[in-house]
Amino acid sequence: MVVPKTFKFNNGKEIPSIGLGTFNSPPGQVTQAVKDAIDAGYRHIDCAWYYGNEAEVGQAIETKIKEGVVKREDLFITSKLWCNYHEKEKVVPMIKDSLKNLKLEYVDLYLIHWPFGFKEEAGPWPNEGNPESYSDADITETWEGMEEAQELGLAKSIGVSNFNKAQVEKILNACKIKPVCNQVEVNPNFNNKKLIEYCKENDIIVAGYCPLGRVDSYGKPRIPKPTIFDPKVAEIGKKYNKTPAQVVLNYLITTLGIVVLPKSVTKSRIIENFDIFDFQLDKEDTDYIDSTNINVRVCLAAYFGNHKDYPFHDEY
Numbered sequence: 001m002v003v004p005k006t007f008k009f010n011n012g013k014e015i016p017s018i019g020l021g022t023f024n025s026p027p028g029q030v031t032q033a034v035k036d037a038i039d040a041g042y043r044h045i046d047c048a049w050y051y052g053n054e055a056e057v058g059q060a061i062e063t064k065i066k067e068g069v070v071k072r073e074d075l076f077i078t079s080k081l082w083c084n085y086h087e088k089e090k091v092v093p094m095i096k097d098s099l100k101n102l103k104l105e106y107v108d109l110y111l112i113h114w115p116f117g118f119k120e121e122a123g124p125w126p127n128e129g130n131p132e133s134y135s136d137a138d139i140t141e142t143w144e145g146m147e148e149a150q151e152l153g154l155a156k157s158i159g160v161s162n163f164n165k166a167q168v169e170k171i172l173n174a175c176k177i178k179p180v181c182n183q184v185e186v187n188p189n190f191n192n193k194k195l196i197e198y199c200k201e202n203d204i205i206v207a208g209y210c211p212l213g214r215v216d217s218y219g220k221p222r223i224p225k226p227t228i229f230d231p232k233v234a235e236i237g238k239k240y241n242k243t244p245a246q247v248v249l250n251y252l253i254t255t256l257g258i259v260v261l262p263k264s265v266t267k268s269r270i271i272e273n274f275d276i277f278d279f280q281l282d283k284e285d286t287d288y289i290d291s292t293n294i295n296v297r298v299c300l301a302a303y304f305g306n307h308k309d310y311p312f313h314d315e316y
């Protein structure tokens with residue numbers, strides 16, 4: 001099987017199967033990382049208002065367009081609406097703010113970052129478990145704002161992130177414009193197969209975040225050992241002359257059929273993570289990686305477990 005370079009949305013547009021993640025990429029380093037990624041062949045950059053570095057990402061995009069390396073239409077740029085702005089009338093101003101920082105006229109994909117909303121004045125990461133900080137806005141109201149953003153041409157496509165099955169279903173039952181994508185955690189430790197299956201049945205592409213298991217968090221309480229540190233995965237890599245990260249990213253795209261968003265600010269890793277299109281894993285190898293699933297998330301946002309829209313109480 002050929003490793004797909006893109007996946008097709010339910011609106012006919014395409015999303016590159018690998019994008020550079022930018023969460024936790026420091027403002028002083030992310031401009032160079034995005035330039036290195038574009039030079040390495042990436043055409044998809046995953047951003048968010050919350051990451052606080054969209055202006056630096058925008059500088060890199062502007063430079064690469066000015067240098068003639070890419071045209072705007074060659075790129076696929078995602079941004080996300082943060083939780084303080086879930087009321088319908090706040091969505092368009094917030095996408096405009098991201099566009100201003102990114103120095104773009106449109107994003108290719110705009111996502112609701114999390115299903116739970118906070119009051120605007122509560123700040124971006126309100127005090128743990130304080131219901132006073134939570135917004136009452138319903139996710140279908142936020143979705144109406146997203147539809148408006150697409151209708152105004154500010155986003156080519158719209159979708160959701162961290163939505164569970166019931167929340168996706170709620171949007172599907174209420175929407176004028178169907179979500180094209182659900183961006184959720186997927187890595188071999190947490191392969192999220194049931195949600196991926198549900199999204200596929202409903203023609204929604206899944207983009208997998210923390211595809212490498214957020215390597216930098218390993219060692220913190222509760223964070224499982226990323227599969228790229230499994231010696232057996234290193235052995236599998238040797239068979240194909242690939243690194244463990246390349247094996248895992250290839251597995252996620254081909255075997256699970258999802259988009260991957262590995263983050264790195266290290267040039268050699270940025271190049272390494274993109275060099276995944278020229279091999280096909282044997283069944284015994286994908287079976288092994290399947291067997292490493294332990295259903296443990298890296299990204300729990302457990303502080304907000306008492307919010308009415310917290311997504312991870314349901315099985316999927």
Ligand SMILES: NC(=O)c1ccc[n+]([C@@H]2O[C@H](COP(=O)([O-])OP(=O)(O)OC[C@H]3O[C@@H](n4cnc5c(N)ncnc54)[C@H](OP(=O)(O)O)[C@@H]3O)[C@@H](O)[C@H]2O)c1
Nearest residue numbers: 021022023209210211212213214215216245263264265266
């Ligand atoms: N929608 C959401 O709620 C949400 C949540 C989390 C993440 N995301 C998106 O998904 C992206 C990826 O997730 P993530 O950053 O949490 O985790 P990740 O991509 O699984 O892991 C990133 C870590 O892995 C390291 N790394 C990268 N390539 C490597 C390689 N080939 N070998 C060894 N280590 C490697 C990076 O180090 P260096 O940078 O130092 O090279 C960084 O420490 C984010 O950046 C963001 O765009 C979205």
